[in-house]
Amino acid sequence: MRASLSAIRIFEAAARLGSFKDAAGELGLTSTAVSHRVRGLEGDLGVDLFRRSHRKVELTQAGAELLEAARAAVSLLDNAIDRISSETRSVTLTTTPAFAALWLAPRISEFQAQFPNLSLRTEASHTSIDLERTRGIDAAVRYSLSTSSEGQLLVRERFKAFASPGTFARQAETRSVAVLSYRWRSRGLEKLALDAWETALGQHGSLKVISYDDEHHAALAAVSGRGIVVLSDVLAQHLVSSALLEDVLPDASIPGHCYRILVPNRTQADRDTQQVVEWLHDEMRSLRT
Template sequence: MKPSLPALRAFDAAAQHGSFRAAAEHLSVTATAISHHVRGLEDQLGTKLFVRSGRDVVLTEDGARLSEATVQAFGILDDAVRTLHRDSRKVVRLAVGPIFTARWLMPRISEFWQAHPNIELEFLPSFEPGAYANETIDIVIRWDRIEGSDPKAIKLLELSPAAIASKAFIETHPAICHPDDLKRLPLLHQRNHWGWLDWFTAMNVAVDSPLRGPIFQDANTLLRGAADGQGVVIGWLPLIDQDLADGRVVRLFDEDISPTHGYFVEMRGGLAHRAEVRRVVEWLTGGA
């Protein structure tokens, strides 16, 4: 007897989500139903497909081989069904931070429309896109430190830090001669202190006491504060190129720091095999 399609679909969902409960929510069934299907599939095949790890499940070697096959099979099936609905609305939903949307995506969006007129993009702004658990999210574009990042992650853009402020702020603080001088000035932070800590380290400045200053989630708010003369911020090249060109802010030093942060692209769960999702990722990374 061949395994049933519902059993294979239940296995595929559990493999993609790493959890029977998450697979059940994705398929709108109970976790018991997922467990029953998987157990029956294991009995039919005579091998274990998962091992439990707390509330999650991890694929065995045989499970991983079957998962590769089900991803391809259901991907082919899904693509075939969508091909029969050529006139249907193909939507790809992205979770992404507001500054990346405004500074990197928006100037390129017409280019995407011209290349892919049948794909509609929906952007869900989030200050922490990687934390999105919404099953309708297809692609996450997250901001992270390069050091310690997943080596398998798809790197989209590398960012180098630069100390910036308004001309008015610099005029009222004329004693800025060395990077060490900034420790005595109002510093504005994005999300945490890592941006400034990485910058001081790259500039060979020891930070002997905790850094102070307000922390903002929205980098656009941070840049507005810098332009209004509220303090010194870390700007991320090349995202601030236009701000510098327009004179809204200026660089305090001519530092040349290797990239410390970046934007990474992640395709979510079982949706990664959808043709339109692949096309969007290829476009984002320059492959289309």
């Protein structure tokens, strides 16, 4: 016998989210309707797909096997529908606000020129999203510890001191150096970086610290000539190549973390998502050498 596609889609959502209630919310159904369709599917197949308890549902071995196939089937259907319903296709990428603003945004026009029928949408957040449970996100660029093994490595970073052309020389001459600080996401790395540059920059005069909320705000303040920012060379790459910032201490740097690309199981076979992944790798090659 053949199960209905609608029942498979409902099962996939319930299995992925681990909740009939959450699946109902995603699909615009009632929890009762989801439970009824799953019961009907189990009856048609003659096996239990879930172990039910008071607060949650868990997949049985048969359910886990069906989920693997259902994910691929739902992904293929959604991708085909997207292509049929619109000439312009889209891939949604989640990443940090700084990566989105400083690395990705300046390259969007190049991406569009290379892929004129593919739209790259960005969701910027410091919150780490569960890609397997969240529909609508096709891939993620994550800032990770250098020892992390999740996803595919895009690039390893180094932190360096940057300022707009001539700013450091002027401030060193007056013996008053402004350091543009920001709220670091890695406390251990923050202390290492700031201690290193306090020593290096302090040789050129007294230090005045100006604080910003996020690293891309501090980077843009450095572009306007406010002072020196200690920034990842990954995030500074476009600003340096555009001559908006310069490396003020070329011989000084410290290792940071890395950026990795993660793709959920449901979009790994998607051609558009893979094109975005390959493009990201291609764009990062200049930083790996």
